Amino acid sequence: MAEEIRNGNIADNIFAELRRKILSGELKAGERLSGERELAQKYGTNRNTLREAVRKLEQARLVTVRHGQGVTVADFRKTGTLDLLSPFLQASTDSGDITHVIEDILEPRVLLLEHATRLAVRRADKQDIERLMDINDLLIAAFDSGDAVVVARGFQRWLDALIDAGHSLIVRWFANPMLDAYRDMVERYPALWVLEPSFPKHLRDVIHAISEGNEEKAVDATRAYYVRVDGALRNALVPASRREGGAEPELAEGANDPEGTVVPMRRRKSPA
Amino acid sequence: MAEEIRNGNIADNIFAELRRKILSGELKAGERLSGERELAQKYGTNRNTLREAVRKLEQARLVTVRHGQGVTVADFRKTGTLDLLSPFLQASTDSGDITHVIEDILEPRVLLLEHATRLAVRRADKQDIERLMDINDLLIAAFDSGDAVVVARGFQRWLDALIDAGHSLIVRWFANPMLDAYRDMVERYPALWVLEPSFPKHLRDVIHAISEGNEEKAVDATRAYYVRVDGALRNALVPASRREGGAEPELAEGANDPEGTVVPMRRRKSPA
DNA sequence: CTGCTAGGATTGGTTGAACCAGTCTGAATT
DNA sequence: AATTCAGACTGGTTCAACCAATCCTAGCAG
Numbered sequence: 001m002a003e004e005i006r007n008g009n010i011a012d013n014i015f016a017e018l019r020r021k022i023l024s025g026e027l028k029a030g031e032r033l034s035g036e037r038e039l040a041q042k043y044g045t046n047r048n049t050l051r052e053a054v055r056k057l058e059q060a061r062l063v064t065v066r067h068g069q070g071v072t073v074a075d076f077r078k079t080g081t082l083d084l085l086s087p088f089l090q091a092s093t094d095s096g097d098i099t100h101v102i103e104d105i106l107e108p109r110v111l112l113l114e115h116a117t118r119l120a121v122r123r124a125d126k127q128d129i130e131r132l133m134d135i136n137d138l139l140i141a142a143f144d145s146g147d148a149v150v151v152a153r154g155f156q157r158w159l160d161a162l163i164d165a166g167h168s169l170i171v172r173w174f175a176n177p178m179l180d181a182y183r184d185m186v187e188r189y190p191a192l193w194v195l196e197p198s199f200p201k202h203l204r205d206v207i208h209a210i211s212e213g214n215e216e217k218a219v220d221a222t223r224a225y226y227v228r229v230d231g232a233l234r235n236a237l238v239p240a241s242r243r244e245g246g247a248e249p250e251l252a253e254g255a256n257d258p259e260g261t262v263v264p265m266r267r268r269k270s271p272a
Numbered sequence: 273m274a275e276e277i278r279n280g281n282i283a284d285n286i287f288a289e290l291r292r293k294i295l296s297g298e299l300k301a302g303e304r305l306s307g308e309r310e311l312a313q314k315y316g317t318n319r320n321t322l323r324e325a326v327r328k329l330e331q332a333r334l335v336t337v338r339h340g341q342g343v344t345v346a347d348f349r350k351t352g353t354l355d356l357l358s359p360f361l362q363a364s365t366d367s368g369d370i371t372h373v374i375e376d377i378l379e380p381r382v383l384l385l386e387h388a389t390r391l392a393v394r395r396a397d398k399q400d401i402e403r404l405m406d407i408n409d410l411l412i413a414a415f416d417s418g419d420a421v422v423v424a425r426g427f428q429r430w431l432d433a434l435i436d437a438g439h440s441l442i443v444r445w446f447a448n449p450m451l452d453a454y455r456d457m458v459e460r461y462p463a464l465w466v467l468e469p470s471f472p473k474h475l476r477d478v479i480h481a482i483s484e485g486n487e488e489k490a491v492d493a494t495r496a497y498y499v500r501v502d503g504a505l506r507n508a509l510v511p512a513s514r515r516e517g518g519a520e521p522e523l524a525e526g527a528n529d530p531e532g533t534v535v536p537m538r539r540r541k542s543p544a
Numbered sequence: 545c546t547g548c549t550a551g552g553a554t555t556g557g558t559t560g561a562a563c564c565a566g567t568c569t570g571a572a573t574t
Numbered sequence: 575a576a577t578t579c580a581g582a583c584t585g586g587t588t589c590a591a592c593c594a595a596t597c598c599t600a601g602c603a604g
Contacts, residue, residue, distance in 0.1 A: 008339070008595090010558075011327065035584060046559050048320045051585085055283065055324045059331040067280070068567035068584050081355055082445045104442040111383050170376040173354045174446075280566090282587075307555060318588050323556085339556050340596030 011052035014043050016087075018053065022062050022073055023084065023091035029075035033063070036071075060084070082177035086184045099237050105178070106230045110223065112174055113159075117206060117222045119166030121215040128165035129211060135161055136203050143200055152186045152193045158203070165210070192236070196229050283324035286315050288359075290325065294334050294345055295356065295363035301347035305335070308343075332356070354449035358456045371509050377450070378502045382495065384446055385431075389478060389494045391438030393487040400437035401483060407433055408475050415472055424458045424465045430475070437482070464508070468501050 007013070021027045033039060040050040054071060057063045061079050064072050076084055085101075092098045120128070135158045142150045156179065163175050186193060196202075202225035209218030279285070293299045305311060312322040326343055329335045333351050336344050348356055357373075364370050392400070407430045414422045428451065435447050458465060468474075474497035481490030 008557085037584095046561095047585095048323075048560090049558060051320075052324060052327045052557095054585095055327045056331040059328040065585070066567090067565070067586065070567095070584055077441060078444065079448065080441075080445050081353070081448050082442075083353055083355060084445065085442075101441055104440045108384075108387060108442055108446060111387060112380075115380060115383060168376045169349060169352075169373055170354075170357075170380055172350065173352050173356065174380060176351065176353050280586085309555090319556095320589090321587060324586095326556095337556070338596085339594070340554080342555055342596095 010043075010045050011049050011056070014045070014050060014053035015056040017043075018057055019060065019062055019087055020091040022057075022076065023088045024093055027073050029073055029077075031073045033071040033073065082174075085177050086181040089181060090184060090188075102237060103234065106226075106233065109178060110226045110230065112171070112178070113162075113226065114219050114222055116163050116166050116168075116171050116175065117210075117218045118215055119168050119171060120162055121210050121213060121218050123167045124165035124210055128161070129207070131161045132158070132165065132207055132210070136207055139203060140200050143195065146195065148193045148195050149186065149190045151195060151199075152190070156183060156186075162206075192233075194232060196225070196232070198225060198228060282315075282317050283321050283328070286317070286322060286325035287328040289315075290329055291332065291334055291359055292363040294329075294348065295360045296365055299345050301345050301349075303345045305343040305345065354446075357449050358453040361453060362456060362460075374509060375506065378498075378505065381450060382498045382502065384443070384450070385434075385498065386491050386494055388435050388438050388440075388443050388447065389482075389490045390487055391440050391443060392434055393482050393485060393490050395439045396437035396482055400433065401479070403433045404430070404437065404479055404482070408479055411475060412472050415467065418467065420465045420467050421458065421462045423467060423471075424462070428455060428458075434478075464505075466504060468497070468504070470497060470500060 018027070018033075027033070034042065036047050036050055036054070040047045043050060054063065054065060057071075058065050060083065061081065062074055062076055062084075064074050066072075076088075085105075089098060089101065092101075124132075135154065139151060139154045139158060142154050159175070159179060159182075163172055166172075202221055205221035206218050209215075209221060290299070290305075299305070306314065308319050308322055308326070312319045315322060326335065326337060329343075330337050332355065333353065334346055334348055334356075336346050338344075348360075352360075357377075361370060361373065364373075396404075407426065411423060411426045411430060414426050431447070431451060431454075435444055438444075474493055477493035478490055481487075481493060
């Protein structure tokens with residue numbers, strides 16, 4: 001089966017390929033994979049290397065392996081974790097899936113950032129604030145140059161610094177998968193990253209609030225900014241999702257949805 | 273090296289053992305593991321099986337592997353995800369670490385549950401509500417019997433149902449690692465799970481609010497409950513963390529901290 | 545002495561074959 | 575019809591090579 005070379009590691013490529021198949025729905029939950037011997041032959045490798053790929057799938061909770069029974073595709077919608085966010089977005093060929101996920105992530109993202117901001121206000125030391133200010137200067141310059149991608153990339157450093165300033169293992173671990181997804185999305189759809197006019201003001205406000213230890217002011221600044229940004233993003237998404245089963249303008253390269261077996265992710269409340 | 277048999281899978285045991293060593297700080301970030309040949313011999317197995325364990329470590333972001341260079345321990349504090357929460361709590365021998373993590377997770381947990389509750393109010397259908405009511409009945413009965421462990425176990429099902437009622441992939445993926453950690457903690461320290469007197473009322477209030485579609489009421493009920501529970505938990509933790517470097521009453525079985533190299537996780541803000 | 549280079553040692557990556565060990569299936573037996 | 579058991583799956587483990595990237599060092603050239 002045609003495998004393009006992504007990096008120099010066979011097991012990783014097979015892992016990525018099978019992960020894509022599972023996350024895209026090509027392999028469904030409960031389905032059994034072929035035996036290791038057959039799979040190895042199919043991917044043109046040997047059993048040991050193939051097994052390394054299966055081990056990674058197992059660790060990613062995408063399959064379950066039982067001696068004597070074989071390898072079974074797991075229901076990642078139920079048992080998955082945020083680690084799957086980035087590969088899921090990359091694997092999804094169904095635009096409705098992507099739209100729902102992005103819509104559903106906006107609120108948790110704001111809640112996380114508000115909390116991160118709170119912790120930064122409470123715990124940031126001089127070094128943390130200096131780092132934030134340095135990045136802020138760079139961002140302002142990049143913003144003035146008007147290059148959205150450069151800003152987006154620098155913004156990742158800002159978020160990193162903000163989260164570090166909170167000195168919370170938990171918040172860092174919460175944020176990492178979202179930052180990964182953000183990074184990937186910036187690389188794939190640079191056009192989506194609009195330059196919100198209030199961006200520089202938002203940065204300054206947050207830093208000021210952190211410097212003077214004003215928690216509510218910092219959170220308010222964060223919230224106000226994301227209300228605007230997320231609103232714009234929602235507006236950009238809604239028209240796309242309104243078309244029935246079609247591929248949206250620029251979110252899909254090779255959209256093919258062989259059957260309509262996609263589990264509904266969002267159900268509206270039935271009339272009480 | 274003495275390895276106890278945990279389950280029938282050598283690679284998994286080695287993976288778990290190395291993960292424990294890394295998460296406990298026994299192996300530090302940046303440190304290089306021995307070569308695969310040597311490691312395999314040390315654990316009394318062959319290279320292929322050993323490599324399967326290393327692959328899982330790699331997938332868990334606990335090590336990085338580079339051809340020609342070897343296996344390097346990653347800085348999981350920076351690059352980890354919530355997947356590490358449960359194994360980290362199990363591996364930690366430093367009571368300060370555990371205390372900080374638990375303190376830092378309480379707020380995010382409430383935020384997550386509040387958001388999950390909001391989504392449940394917006395999206396729950398008749399089936400979801402029925403499921404919640406069924407579990408509620410069981411929980412009330414268990415609560416009256418006074419067995420904290422049974423209640424805690426049933427509460428996991430309640431949380432599952434609540435999250436399902438929100439029909440959000442993202443929230444489910446956010447919650448799973450925390451539910452895993454909760455499950456483990458209940459099994460390990462059943463004594464910590466106190467029966468809050470307002471527990472049955474909280475459940476009823478949330479269900480009512482969901483039924484009548486009153487979002488704010490549902491969130492208020494959730495928040496009010498967790499303010500009480502978390503307050504109690506914080507009080508239980510603070511006295512333990514106040515002792516300097518000592519093992520707390522019942523959170524550590526084999527506490528041994530060979531050197532004082534633990535990276536400070538929480539720094540107070542320096543005087544502005 | 546300094547700098548570069550070639551080669552050897554060390555590391556992970558890949559391979560194929562053989563055998564061990566659970567699990568399932570179906571035919572033979574009772 | 576129920577039971578049993580052999581065989582045909584499945585994954586689990588082991589061994590022994592060899593390939594390929596990286597690192598280190600001895601030796602050479604400047």
